[in-house]
Amino acid sequence: MSSFSFELVYQSKKSRARVGRISTPHGIIDTPNFVAVGTNAAIKAVDATTLDEVGLQLVFCNTYHLLVQPGSKIIEDAGGLHRFMNRQGPIITDSGGFQIFSLLYGGVTEELKSKGGSKREGMVVKLSEEGALFRSYKDGAKILLTPESSMRAQKALGADLIVAFDELPPYHFTPSQLEASLARTHRWEKRSLDEHSKDPRGQALYAVVHGGIDKLMRKKSADYLRELNFEGYAVGGSLGKNRDEMIEMLSYLMPHLPQDKPNHLLGIADLPSLDALIHLGIDTFDSSYPTKAARHGLLFTFDGDVRIMNAKNRSCYEPIEEGCDCFTCKNHTRAYLHHLFKAHELLAYTLTSIHNLRFMVRKMAHFRSQILRDEI
């Protein structure tokens, strides 16, 4: 079992972009790379063996969801998340904080639409310096999530990469609220690191840089967390109310993150964002968007998106993308996929998810080769 390390393979002469290699106990992650989201210990409609064939090097599972169903003990008793879901390659879990605070405050989109998270506030029973007490959406049981219990849960799950427990401040926080939230997040991340250090088990702990949409607080967060010497650095929380604001914030922030550690961007990997951000030197990007888009019939190609439900695909006997080497493109036509969607066949979701995931693998390999040629 090899331990965690991050190796710089090539630094672009043109930008901050770099090609790297993260080593974990379950294998290598070539960077920059895409991280598929398998919230419930399963990528929706795709088996773990298929993920290997697709070439996906890192899968993201959500601690909050797994605590609620099936509970960390079931997975620990199975021998950990890898054995539970039969995943051979690397896995990353988050702290559970994101979901808790999404429940409490709602997401930024909902906030901007003034929907807030009020109707779900009852799910979070108590928020204090210790952590957050919430109710399971499954059976109403109370679950306490603290930096320490999040670390213990993530150790029970046994992912290769784990994430410090943080508070996700809502977009609408005032500067003083944001400052208080950031201070508490830092205390929680320090407690996460202390708990983790007692029993590292070969897992690598990532910090989460916060500070909302305030550049100085973002820098302050990066500076503080750098000193604590985590093994990786993720960027979390709201980065603005649209893509342009996000790009501006990350262009400012990324140079303040440790360059000798892998950098991760939480929850963002749509194609326009990737194209806009890849030069900043971010190493890994996770998102459920490629599989969600697939289940809605939106398929990715190097020539732009294909809407499989478009009438012209009804009688198109070509693959989704000429030259794609995925299982779906090698075996099936757009006409068949169009039919499967029309007929509401579950098989549609599996086949299109495989294509979009393989596209992401090919897209990231393409980015790496561009970086190696100083084209990015």
Added chain:
Amino acid sequence: MSSFSFELVYQSKKSRARVGRISTPHGIIDTPNFVAVGTNAAIKAVDATTLDEVGLQLVFCNTYHLLVQPGSKIIEDAGGLHRFMNRQGPIITDSGGFQIFSLLYGGVTEELKSKGGSKREGMVVKLSEEGALFRSYKDGAKILLTPESSMRAQKALGADLIVAFDELPPYHFTPSQLEASLARTHRWEKRSLDEHSKDPRGQALYAVVHGGIDKLMRKKSADYLRELNFEGYAVGGSLGKNRDEMIEMLSYLMPHLPQDKPNHLLGIADLPSLDALIHLGIDTFDSSYPTKAARHGLLFTFDGDVRIMNAKNRSCYEPIEEGCDCFTCKNHTRAYLHHLFKAHELLAYTLTSIHNLRFMVRKMAHFRSQILRDEI
């Protein structure tokens, strides 16, 4: 491309059961065998390539559904059903009659519950000697299904085995109504054979023996259809209001079917029925039950059914069935499948369907070896 033939491999000394081999342009079907139902040119949640791995030798597609979506022209232009769904092995299609008359009369279960098919009668616009005019449930377009148009549709689809157009008489028919229905079914089947014979295309046409729950009419049907010299003989329509009545009817009827031709039982392949009927010499059985059961978490094993949602499977780290060689049993535990069902993950349906289909393949192989040893 080999043509259709049926070869007797072994006749049991103990019963009418026999081991046989049906040759088709797309390969061999060892008999007796189970036929999986892929109504919309897809087994629900399972890709055609996976079916090959499972060892399924024959797949049943429904002409009625395919006429409505995507329409026979789309499939013909794809190069036929095999290329459309990427199925290498043999396929059988039905005539469309069953669904039309199920819409008109309702199924036997609904009839016995006095629900009839009245609410759906509007779907069948006109029933006459020529055939049945019905409305597409998709877009309301009128579609005329006659013996000739059913044959032409099935030739466009291009399955290896096709089925004559018949009327499905409802359970409540009076003897005189049943007799009139049988006479018309026979005229329709003769017209099907005449249309088929103009352009056989290497397809084998199966007759459907009718006569409802009247033994003499069943015999009359078998005698009449035998003379027309179809390439296979299926048993269709209501065989009674419960399994015992069905077994009694088939015990009486099967000896009247041609023994030198393959015999098929339409729509029945649940395990108790198979165990009760296998000695009668029926060669193929189709049913959607194994995949439907799988999607409801009812899993087959040689030691009896497993209800995966049962609480004891929550922490059972064993495969569904010890010794099963299916993909699911080789890679996943009951605990994981239990979790996937609880989390409503689509992957659950794929994995359990694979197991139940593989079980059916193993079960039928077991029957064949029992017949070869004169144990059945």
